[in-house]
Amino acid sequence: MATWTVGQVADLFGVTVRTLHHYDEIGLLVPSGRSAAGYRLYTDADLTRLQQVVVYRRLELPLDEIRELLDGGEDAVEHLRRQRDAVMSRLDELSELVAALDRALEREMSDQPATPEEMKELFGDGFKDEYQAEAQERWGETDAWKQSAERTKRYTKADWAAVKAEMDAVNAAFIAAKRRGEPATGEAAMDAAEVHRRHIADRFYDLDHEFHRGLADLYVSDPRFTKSYEDLEPGLAQYVRDAIHANSDRHAE
Amino acid sequence: MATWTVGQVADLFGVTVRTLHHYDEIGLLVPSGRSAAGYRLYTDADLTRLQQVVVYRRLELPLDEIRELLDGGEDAVEHLRRQRDAVMSRLDELSELVAALDRALEREMSDQPATPEEMKELFGDGFKDEYQAEAQERWGETDAWKQSAERTKRYTKADWAAVKAEMDAVNAAFIAAKRRGEPATGEAAMDAAEVHRRHIADRFYDLDHEFHRGLADLYVSDPRFTKSYEDLEPGLAQYVRDAIHANSDRHAE
DNA sequence: GTGGCGCCTCACGTCGCGTGAGGGTCAAGC
DNA sequence: GCTTGACCCTCACGCGACGTGAGGCGCCAC
Structure with a gap:
């Protein structure tokens, strides 16, 4: 065998x-x-x-x-x-x-960092590569920028959606106060400013009241910031800037 | 904490x-x-x-x-x-x-125990067997295969015994017809083909007459199938194939 | 203060082999 | 007849994810 x-x-x-x-x-x-x-x-x-x-x-x-x-x-x-x-x-x-x-x-x-496409989808044309590049150029060396970059690196689409929702809510509060005829130094506008500050501090970088003033000034001096506010409501950029300053004054005491 | x-x-x-x-x-x-x-x-x-x-x-x-x-x-x-x-x-x-x-x-x-060599052939000797990839390619994703797998999963010993008995009966009918000298297109052979089809449809997966043709062709084109039939009776593979086609023709009218 | 349970740190065992080390066997070519 | 290289042999240790004690300390209740 x-x-x-x-x-x-x-x-x-x-x-x-x-x-x-x-x-x-x-x-x-x-x-x-x-x-x-x-x-x-x-x-x-x-x-x-x-x-x-x-x-x-x-x-x-x-x-x-x-x-x-x-x-x-x-x-x-x-x-x-x-x-x-x-x-x-x-x-x-x-x-x-x-x-x-x-x-x-x-x-x-779904936990992956959001892609550029998703960002555009969320934020519209305001989210443009050229702005990104310029902002990088201008602020890239600051601590605030680095901190923000570090934090947002891992933001998912869902995170960004939440950011946008919060932003929208703050803007809506400013607009409502303005339309009710309340001054930018009024309670409602100042409260909205404080929410705005906290929102940024939570989501992007540490932001105290003094630094907040600088950001506020940018909203009227940088035409792109100005435009995004003016598109929502005429005069809103200046209104928001004044509300932030008033809020910072209030917290300085 | x-x-x-x-x-x-x-x-x-x-x-x-x-x-x-x-x-x-x-x-x-x-x-x-x-x-x-x-x-x-x-x-x-x-x-x-x-x-x-x-x-x-x-x-x-x-x-x-x-x-x-x-x-x-x-x-x-x-x-x-x-x-x-x-x-x-x-x-x-x-x-x-x-x-x-x-x-x-x-x-x-079908009472023809496989020898070790045939076993090896049956099981594809190892991993590089040409049939293996092909069989998987061919059947792995098909509904018929899944259906067959799903149904037979719960078959008991008695079920399998019944399957075997039915198979044997069908094969015996084919062989008898062939030995009587009847053509594969004859009544008896076609009837056997129909029983064959119903048997598979009942036991394994839905099988219409068109699909049955494909299976029949396999009996002559795939040496593994061919061998099973040829071992029972020389020329049987071709005979069964022709009978199934004839039966499908008959039912197509 | 004394059980009894739970915790600790070694440290070796398990399963299905993989991966050498060190050495004998076999058929072929010179 | 002798070498070469492929094949075979028997140890024997390694791995991965723990299991399973052994010997000893800590904690709580009675």
């Missing part, structure tokens, strides 16, 4: 020689014969058994359980059926795993 | 104390504090991290990758995608394994 050596069997079944040695050691698959020189010799029956082992192993069954199963004196068809059942349920598990990974991926992706 | 000891944390998360020790040792989860007596003290933040560890571990990621991932050094999405790919390929492998088991079962149940 034909026999095979470890190397041949290994190639045939896609396992390593070491694996065959191991199976021999633990008595899972002891070759039926040895050559004069001590070479392991595998027969047909050994190969059949190895085939079963390989299948069960792919199900991640512990080897000693595989041995018990194979030594249980069952017939081949029963093994095949049981293996099939086991593979199917393992397939279910793996599908579940993939689904879990997909969920994890989706969570991670 | 409230803290927890190893035992409490272990109970909370369903892990062992030893596991927490291990995570401490390898730096995956080092508790934020120690009591005067050296007890590990876990804070809220520690628990949050453990929660993440547990989740990632369920995805069978190696612990050092989990650590890298949580320490933010590397991209979580990248890790997850890699893991997903790995699991997917295991899924593919197992799908192919089911197909192989089915082929082996079919052989066994």
Whole structure:
């Protein structure tokens, strides 16, 4: 009868020689014969058994359980059926795993920093690369800028949406106060200014009342800031600037 | 701030104390504090991290990758995608394994036990087998395959015995017709083909007459299928193929 | 003050092999 | 007949994620 050596069997079944040695050691698959020189010799029956082992192993069954199963004196068809059942349920598990990974991926992706496209979608044309570049040029070396950059780096789309919502709310408060005819030095406008300051301090960089004044002046001196306010409501830039100064005065006392 | 000891944390998360020790040792989860007596003290933040560890571990990621991932050094999405790919390929492998088991079962149940060499052929010898990729390509993602997998998953021994009996009966009918000298386009052969189709439709997956043609062609074009039939009766593969086409023609009218 | 439980730190065991080290065997070519 | 190189053998240690004691200290209740 034909026999095979470890190397041949290994190639045939896609396992390593070491694996065959191991199976021999633990008595899972002891070759039926040895050559004069001590070479392991595998027969047909050994190969059949190895085939079963390989299948069960792919199900991640512990080897000693595989041995018990194979030594249980069952017939081949029963093994095949049981293996099939086991593979199917393992397939279910793996599908579940993939689904879990997909969920994890989706969570991670939605936590990813927002892309430029998403930013534009949120903030419209005001968010332009040229402004970005210029602002970088002008403020890039300041601590406030660095701090802001550090913080916003990890902002997700959801974070930015929240920022925008907060901004909108503050602006709406300014506009409402202005339309009610209240002066920029009035309670409502000053409160809105304080919310504005806190918003920036929370979201971007530490901002005290003195620094807030500087920002406020920018709103009337830098035409781009001015424009974004004036587009919302004529005279709003100046109104916001005055409200911020009044608020800072109030807190200076 | 409230803290927890190893035992409490272990109970909370369903892990062992030893596991927490291990995570401490390898730096995956080092508790934020120690009591005067050296007890590990876990804070809220520690628990949050453990929660993440547990989740990632369920995805069978190696612990050092989990650590890298949580320490933010590397991209979580990248890790997850890699893991997903790995699991997917295991899924593919197992799908192919089911197909192989089915082929082996079919052989066994038509009373022609496969020899080791044939087994190896049936199971694709290793990983680079040309059939393997092709079979997966061809069937792995199809609805029919999924449906078949879903249905047969719960088949009992008795079910399989019934399947075998039905199969044998169909084959016997084909053989009888052929031996009587009837053409494959004859009534008896076509009837057998129809029974064959219904058998598969009942037991495995929806199979209309058009799809049945495809299957029939496979019986002559795929040597594995061909061999099963040819072993029963020389020329049977072609005969069955022709009978199925004739039957489909008949039902197309 | 005395159980009993929980915590600590070693430190070795487990499973399914991988990966050498050190040495014998076999068929082929010179 | 002798070398070469592929193949085989037997140790024996390593890994990854813990399990499982051993020996000893800390804490709380009775």
